[in-house]
Amino acid sequence: MPFPPNTTPVPPPVFLPAMSPADPTPTPLPGSTKEKDAQGSGSGAASSATDPSASSIEGFAQPRLRLHLNELTDNGTSIFLSSISSSTLLPSAVSRVQKALYVDPTRGYHMPSTRSVTLIVRPMDGVAYTTGIDLDPEQHKEIHLSSRYVASISPDRRGHEIEGVIVHELVHCYQYNGHGYAPGGLIEGVADWVRLGADLAPPHWRKGEEVNGKWDAGYQHTAYFLQYLEERFGDGTVRRLNEGLRTSKYExxxxxxGILGRPVEQLWEDYKKASE
Ligand SMILES: [Zn+2]
Structure with missing residues (x-):
């Protein structure tokens, strides 16, 4: 599936300073960015993979979590409400994302100070996207989830798919983007790498399909490449990449x-050989 041109988190020409002088941490995705996602569903049995161990992580600030249902009588909204328990799934998904990107026994990483995440379920085209609210886009995020999409998921895998999409979008609330210059495919790849690691991959993802494309094709294609890098260079490789996207403009x-000692083209060739 080609990476649609309008899905790239558009780099802002100027990197905005942090909103609060007490927080020198560069912010992740620019608030003006509307990042759309087109992960499709598939069919097949799967149960919710909520991990009870992924509860709130000590020392990490938990955002205020809110839920908005724009059309209560909408069929997809009813399905959403009956498929997942949002009051437990959202905090658990936040912890999972924080753990995947920032928890490392050997070093400390700077996590963005996301203060709130509002999940908005509403009828719209597409699957989901994440954006920042106008007043303070760096610290207050909105995840828009399509109720039409929810209604289209096969009944046996609704919980699993909704959780997978929410984990993916929550990564966008917490990841860094090389001061706006990282390729959209890398941003999407990190999001799906977290989803993959959470055992929330939809059944249509196939490892190995990506070797004929580019390393930054995005979504699961780049996610499998990142999984290879994590296996080759050790646990925490993607965290190091995310940290690199925090500290400098992506070049x-x-x-x-600087991080892995080789250009990405070479790493991609190595991955393709290893996948043969
Ligand atoms: Zn995305």
Whole structure:
């Protein structure tokens, strides 16, 4: 599936300073960015993969979590309400994302100070997207989830799919983007790498399909490449990449060579050989 051109988190020409002088941490996705996602569903049995161990992580601020249902009588809204328990799923998904991107026994990472995440379920085209609210887009995020999409998921995998989409979108509330210059495919790949690691991959994802494309094709294609890098260079490789996207403006050659010692093209060729 090609990466649609309007899905890239558009880099802002100027990196905005942090809103609060007490917080020197560069912010993740720019608030003006509307990042749409087109993960499709598939069919097949799967149960909710909520991990009870992924409860609130000590020392990490938990955002205020809100739920808005724009059309209560909408069929997809009813299905959403009966498929997942949002009051437990959302905090657990936040912890999972924080753990995947920031918990490392050997070093400390700076997590963005996301203060609130509002999940908005409403009839719209597409699957879901994440954005920041106008007044304070860096600290207050909105995840829009299509109730039409929810209604289209096969009944046996609704909970699993909704949770997978929410985990993916929550990554966008917490990841860094190389000061707005990282390729959209890498941003989407990190989001689906977390989803993959949470055992929430939809059944249509196939490892190995991506080797004929580019490393930054995005979504699961880049996610499997990141999974390979994590296996090759050790646990925490994606966390190091995310940290690199926090500290500097993304420049392809210096980014990959600086963190993994090789240009990404070479890593991609190695991955393709390893996948043969
Ligand atoms: Zn996304």
């Amino acid at each position: 392809e050659k210096s980014f990959w060579t």
